[in-house]
Amino acid sequence: MKRSKLWFWVFLAPCLISFICIVLIPTISGFYYSLTEWNGISAAPKFVGFEKYIMVFKDSQYWYSFGFTALFTLCSVILINLVGFSLALLVTKKFKGANFMRGVFFMPNLVGGLLLGYTWKFIFTKIFPATSIPFLENWLTDKETGFIGLLIVMVWQMSGYMMIIYIAGLQNIPDSVLEAASLDGANGFNRLIRITVPMVAQSFTIGLFLMLSNSFKLFDQNMSLTGGNPNHATEMLALNIYNSAFGSNDMGAAQAKAVIFFVAIAIVSIIQLRVTKKAEVEA
Amino acid sequence: MKKTKKLTALLLVMAMVLSLGACGGGDKKDNQGSGNGDAAQNKDAENSGGTSEDGGEATDKVANGEDVKVEILQYKVEIEEALEGAIEKYQKLYPNVTIKLETIGGNDSVDTMYKARAASGNMPDIFNCAGPVSCALYEPYLEDLSDQPWVQYANSGMLDLNTIDGKIYGMPVTTEGMGLIVNKEMFAAAGVDVATLDSFDKIEEAFNTLQTAIDNGDLKDTYPDLENVASVQGGASWVLGNHGINICLSPEFEEDVFACSKAEKVEFNYADAYQAYTELQLKYSAAKDDYKQALSVDYNTAVQELLATGKVACIQQGNWIYGDVKAIDQTIADSLVYIPAPIKGYKEDCIFSIVSNYWCVNKQSDDNVKEAAKHFLNWLYQSEEGKEIVVNKFGFTPVFNNYGDLKPSDPLTQNMVEYFEKGKGIPVVFQGCPDGEDYTMNVFGAKVQGVLSGSLTWDQVFEESKAEWEQRKG
Numbered sequence: 001m002k003r004s005k006l007w008f009w010v011f012l013a014p015c016l017i018s019f020i021c022i023v024l025i026p027t028i029s030g031f032y033y034s035l036t037e038w039n040g041i042s043a044a045p046k047f048v049g050f051e052k053y054i055m056v057f058k059d060s061q062y063w064y065s066f067g068f069t070a071l072f073t074l075c076s077v078i079l080i081n082l083v084g085f086s087l088a089l090l091v092t093k094k095f096k097g098a099n100f101m102r103g104v105f106f107m108p109n110l111v112g113g114l115l116l117g118y119t120w121k122f123i124f125t126k127i128f129p130a131t132s133i134p135f136l137e138n139w140l141t142d143k144e145t146g147f148i149g150l151l152i153v154m155v156w157q158m159s160g161y162m163m164i165i166y167i168a169g170l171q172n173i174p175d176s177v178l179e180a181a182s183l184d185g186a187n188g189f190n191r192l193i194r195i196t197v198p199m200v201a202q203s204f205t206i207g208l209f210l211m212l213s214n215s216f217k218l219f220d221q222n223m224s225l226t227g228g229n230p231n232h233a234t235e236m237l238a239l240n241i242y243n244s245a246f247g248s249n250d251m252g253a254a255q256a257k258a259v260i261f262f263v264a265i266a267i268v269s270i271i272q273l274r275v276t277k278k279a280e281v282e283a
Numbered sequence: 284m285k286k287t288k289k290l291t292a293l294l295l296v297m298a299m300v301l302s303l304g305a306c307g308g309g310d311k312k313d314n315q316g317s318g319n320g321d322a323a324q325n326k327d328a329e330n331s332g333g334t335s336e337d338g339g340e341a342t343d344k345v346a347n348g349e350d351v352k353v354e355i356l357q358y359k360v361e362i363e364e365a366l367e368g369a370i371e372k373y374q375k376l377y378p379n380v381t382i383k384l385e386t387i388g389g390n391d392s393v394d395t396m397y398k399a400r401a402a403s404g405n406m407p408d409i410f411n412c413a414g415p416v417s418c419a420l421y422e423p424y425l426e427d428l429s430d431q432p433w434v435q436y437a438n439s440g441m442l443d444l445n446t447i448d449g450k451i452y453g454m455p456v457t458t459e460g461m462g463l464i465v466n467k468e469m470f471a472a473a474g475v476d477v478a479t480l481d482s483f484d485k486i487e488e489a490f491n492t493l494q495t496a497i498d499n500g501d502l503k504d505t506y507p508d509l510e511n512v513a514s515v516q517g518g519a520s521w522v523l524g525n526h527g528i529n530i531c532l533s534p535e536f537e538e539d540v541f542a543c544s545k546a547e548k549v550e551f552n553y554a555d556a557y558q559a560y561t562e563l564q565l566k567y568s569a570a571k572d573d574y575k576q577a578l579s580v581d582y583n584t585a586v587q588e589l590l591a592t593g594k595v596a597c598i599q600q601g602n603w604i605y606g607d608v609k610a611i612d613q614t615i616a617d618s619l620v621y622i623p624a625p626i627k628g629y630k631e632d633c634i635f636s637i638v639s640n641y642w643c644v645n646k647q648s649d650d651n652v653k654e655a656a657k658h659f660l661n662w663l664y665q666s667e668e669g670k671e672i673v674v675n676k677f678g679f680t681p682v683f684n685n686y687g688d689l690k691p692s693d694p695l696t697q698n699m700v701e702y703f704e705k706g707k708g709i710p711v712v713f714q715g716c717p718d719g720e721d722y723t724m725n726v727f728g729a730k731v732q733g734v735l736s737g738s739l740t741w742d743q744v745f746e747e748s749k750a751e752w753e754q755r756k757g
Contacts, residue, residue: 041401041420125579141578142736229518230578231733232725246395247721248755249420 027262034255040245045252052256061232062257065240066264072147072236073215076154080215081207083155084162085200089192091163092170102167106160113157117224120153124225146226146234153221158214162207169203170196198279205276212272216265237261345377345658346651353382353656356396356407358640359456360388361606365676372668373659380655394720397421408648408656411456411640414444414714415544418452425452426644426653433665436683444540444714445641453641454660457679460699460708461526461601462624462634463513463564466615469493469596472505481632483559483625490567493596506593512567513597516585517577517735522599523561524728525720526635529711531557534629536712543715549752551745556627558741561731564599574735591615599624601637602696606678609693620698623707634699636708638682717755726751 034052038045056062091102108116121140128136139145173196181191197204219238222228228235228243235243241261245254345351357366363386370382385407387393393411400406401424412421428434429451434442437455445453463486467477473496475489490512496502497509516522531553536543551557570576580589586604589595591611609616625631644656663669664683673679674689680696681689691697702708716722727748733739739747 039420040398042423129579138573138575138579141575143738229520229729229732230736231729231738233733233736233738243721243725246392246398247725248718249398249721 030255031259033251034259036252038251039249040251041249048252052250052252053260055253056256056260059253059257061235062237062240064232065235065237068147068234069216069218069237072150072154072218073212075151076158076215077208077211079151079155080158080162080211081204083159084207085166087159087163088166088170089196092167102163105163108157109161111157113220114224116153116157117221120149120156120221121225124149140226140234141230143233146229149225150218150222150234150236153225154215154218157221158211162211165203165207165210166200169200173199201276201280205273205280208272208276209269212269213265216261216268345380345655348379349651350379350381351649351651351655353380353409353652353659354385354407355382355409356385356387356393356400357409357642358386358388358393358411360386361603362677362679365672368676369663369669369672370659372672373662376662377655377658380659382659392720406645406647408645408652409660410643410645412445412453412643413638413640414719415447415541416714416716416719418445418447420719421643424643424645424647426646426657428452428454428644428657431657431661433661433683436665436685438682438684440710441638441682444638445643453643454664455638455682456640456642457638457673457677458682458703459601459603459637459639459680460621460634460696460702461529461637461711462599462621463597464590464600464604464619464695465597465622466590466593466618467620468618469502469506469509469593472496472502477620477622480622483563483627483631486622486625487563490563490597494567508593509596510594511569511571512595513564514568514580514585514589514595515561515564515570515577515735516580516582516598517570517574517732518579518581518584520724520728520732521720522582522728523731524723524726525713526599526601526711527557527561527731528713528716528723528727529635529709530560530624530626532712532716533635533709534626536715538710538712540710540712540715543712546715547753547756549749551749553626553629554741554745556629559627560625564597567597568595570735575737577735578732587611590619597622602680602693602699603639605693605695617694619695621695621702626709630707630709633707633709634702635711636703637711717752722752722755 033045035047035049036045037048037052087105091098091105111119124139124145128139140149177195177199178191181195186194217238218236219242222234222236222239223242226234228239232240237257238261241254241257244250244257355366359366363384366386367384370384374380374382387396394417397406397410397412401421406424410421410424412418412425418425427450429449431451431454433454434451441455441458442451442453445451445455465477470477470489470493473493475492477489480486480489494512497511502509531551532543532549534553534556535550536546565571565574565577568577570580582600585595585598586600586607590598590604591608593612593615605616605619608619621634623630623632624634626633642660644653644660646653648656664673665685670681670686670689674681674686675692678691678693678696680691680700691700713720713723716727727744730739730744730747734741734744
């Protein structure tokens, strides 16, 4: 017993230490900075209590970004998981080139966010107008097309990743269950809804969670694709926080925003985990 | 089991969420390192290094011949290669000094990098910082350079921006001009001599003449690609903000950046002038019917894809675009001249003069690093070899009066100097706005974008910017 306890800590130590160093300590010091007035450069932050929080609560741009991000998250979580799951269903069908397709669908995920943003910016602002279709002109120049543009990039990038997770889930479904169902006369659609979906519910839990937090925290693509233009209309939360930290030199307010942001995501994620956990079934 | 699962889930959530906050980082530089040089000797070496104006002889020593590393993080992308060349030359003369150059420019603001570096205690030894607002911000890192040998040679007004309480905190990088840059040949083909344009109305008339000629197809043979007179870079909030805002702020603050930085309030007395100036360009651009289109034009698009390829004849920029245009079309580059950036109801025949930036030395670096940094800057701008590089390789306008016959090499910069010599340069004041660029770009510039996208009116732009100014000063 003693020995195993020692080994327990030995194996846990690297993880635990790095967790403490790069997550726990920054969180705590971050919370402290949210109570200060500090421009990030001068030596001594000045303690101001909850003043920054009050300021943030009055900051209309922050709440606009919050709403924008929430809407974006809702759309992207649904779309990415839908597309990812469909792709997974597609490539687990046995046909020629299925493996090749898996690779192709996964590829966008290997490209870094900034690069992806700039690539798509080129597509939206140079290639779209070149088609001379009125609908495709002036993309990214207003709130709506900016939003859709961000969504397209995100879905394009992350669907392949979700696909991999769902493939793993799908392959875990015993053939016997599906066979039994078809013997009982269940058609393809019924088999999908009543057997396949509940059986991969565990993957849905992970998929929803990952996309939820990823979309909420989206920064690279936002920065490179629209940069928040025009007039902060497409500025998501992370970019908003970045701007107040490095633009207005207000580390305190930025950190206060980040704390609120953190609490919000934590609450949403925990609720989501609870709800989807209940839907999981074991084979 | 269930509990551990929950805990893991929770930790995972935290890890995911917080990975966002992990920026900056970077290795802490060993500041105590080699800072053991004898102070008196250092001073000696500094003087001998500083006063040697030709600096070409390897006889004088920097930092007692000890190995020192100087790190430069600067913003001027255009001079990166030439500066690297200068550094190599310098290192041959002073082999004990190693200079590491890093350049961040274009869309990424070097300021962000400085802030991240400062936060991680890793500020570079030579950096750029200009104006009272930035100087106040970087105050803990600014070395007093008042005793430097180049100070006495500086042209009048060149040191003002970084002179705080009588102390000089930076060496001017160069002086530049911002205004409307036109292709004079295109205007000439439509029968307009751009040298005669000295008022808002004349400029508008000239735009009209050229646009009519384009629309009638008169210029089809000579300039087949020419589509519109002007182009507004609505996608670049620094063009609308940092530079454009001077149209209304310079007159209001009587061309004094310190008046701007001290002002508790802004009135935008010249709001109409800004609107007229911007709409003049919009009216003769591809975005005339739908301002939104201007939002997809950024700096690179305007300079490289529109002006340099002959699709437009006029954009708001400065002499720094010469190199970029020349790389695409030498003939067009050599046809570029300034026309005034007209401020209606104020001066309508002037361009703006900008001391683009300052070289600053990090006060917190080791003594011998500071000494080498100062020595390098002095060598670069004051030795014969350095002057040659600064003028001919960097393409800079001399800001010191001891450059002899060295004159800026490109015609656009020469044209700018002509304006300045006639007293037709208005100093910019945008560096005095609250939080500097953050106000001009992310508040004012962004709101002008709002007009372009149709979500704001001009009145709202100025009203909201006014309120934001007071709030930031409050």
